[in-house]
Amino acid sequence: MAKPTGDLPLDARHRLRSLAVFVVISRIFSIRKHTDGPRVDPRAGRATLAGMPESPHVPLAFRRRPLDEMRKRSERTLEVARGRRSVRFFSREPIPLDVVERCIATAATAPSGAHKQPWTFCLVTDPALKTRIRGAAEAEEREFYAKRAPASWLADLAPFATTASKPFLEDAPALIVVMAQRFGATREDAHYYVTESVGIATGMLIAALHDAGLATLTHTPSPMKFLAELLGRPSSERPFLLLPVGFPAEGCEVPDLSRKPLEAVLVRYDGSAS
Numbered sequence: 079m080a081k082p083t084g085d086l087p088l089d090a091r092h093r094l095r096s097l098a099v100f101v102v103i104s105r106i107f108s109i110r111k112h113t114d115g116p117r118v119d120p121r122a123g124r125a126t127l128a129g130m131p132e133s134p135h136v137p138l139a140f141r142r143r144p145l146d147e148m149r150k151r152s153e154r155t156l157e158v159a160r161g162r163r164s165v166r167f168f169s170r171e172p173i174p175l176d177v178v179e180r181c182i183a184t185a186a187t188a189p190s191g192a193h194k195q196p197w198t199f200c201l202v203t204d205p206a207l208k209t210r211i212r213g214a215a216e217a218e219e220r221e222f223y224a225k226r227a228p229a230s231w232l233a234d235l236a237p238f239a240t241t242a243s244k245p246f247l248e249d250a251p252a253l254i255v256v257m258a259q260r261f262g263a264t265r266e267d268a269h270y271y272v273t274e275s276v277g278i279a280t281g282m283l284i285a286a287l288h289d290a291g292l293a294t295l296t297h298t299p300s301p302m303k304f305l306a307e308l309l310g311r312p313s314s315e316r317p318f319l320l321l322p323v324g325f326p327a328e329g330c331e332v333p334d335l336s337r338k339p340l341e342a343v344l345v346r347y348d349g350s351a352s
């Protein structure tokens with residue numbers, strides 16, 4: 079079969095070939111330009127990536143606040159954060175579960191790698207299930223304190239006076255087991271930066287619960303595999319953290335700790351040293 083250009087006069091064929099060369103060269107230049115980084119579409123004012131289909135965007139809802147209000151809000155947040163402590167003795171008094179669920183909704187607004195939202199929050203209030211969780215956690219913790227933990231780790235834990243006994247797992251009216259999804263519905267649905275994403279979401283959850291007036295303990299029985307089994311979670315999920323939630327027990331005490339001052343944790347790179 080003859081090529082489509084075969085019947086054209088020589089001059090037209092030359093012109094067509096020149097056009098094809100021009101198109102190829104301009105494509106190469108355009109790709110090189112785009113691979114330098116995100117390109118801002120001047121009409122839409124948004125970044126697009128070379129070769130990527132445009133996704134729907136909406137205007138950012140950002141509220142610009144007066145300077146004194148910004149200062150007041152950051153001071154208030156700091157004061158609230160300073161008041162948070164890990165609580166190891168809980169009252170059995172019921173807690174408003176709608177508040178807890180709203181705090182979980184807050185945690186679920188966290189940023190995540192490629193917006194995969196790789197978390198599941200298991201809210202356990204069933205007393206029988208809490209008893210089973212306590213039993214399994216204490217079995218692991220007995221092994222941890224007696225055999226698995228190196229002496230240096232036990233020495234670091236001494237100020238907290240923790241033991242293998244975990245009554246808070248039954249006393250606290252709610253346990254939130256945070257699960258990290260290693261991948262999605264199938265292994266092909268990859269998740270990225272899972273630990274970082276779930277860590278950020280968990281931090282937001284702890285902060286939200288504290289701000290709402292509830293106490294928590296960041297608990298990591300070691301190892302935590304038993305939680306996935308007891309909760310019947312899929313193999314794509316691994317237990318990340320266990321948070322007992324409730325009101326502190328009457329007369330609850332906490333270790334006398336101090337936090338590193340700002341100057342010990344903040345390094346400024348403002349050009350003033352050079």
Ligand SMILES: Cc1cc2nc3c(=O)[nH]c(=O)nc-3n(C[C@H](O)[C@H](O)[C@H](O)COP(=O)(O)O)c2cc1C
Pocket residue numbers: 162163164165166238240295296297298299332335
């Ligand atoms: C990742 C992580 C794991 C923790 N695991 C436990 C734990 O298993 N048991 C416990 O009693 N406290 C645990 N804690 C609580 C820490 O001991 C506590 O956050 C720290 O001593 C500071 O005290 P604060 O939370 O009252 O400020 C854990 C904290 C973090 C961040």
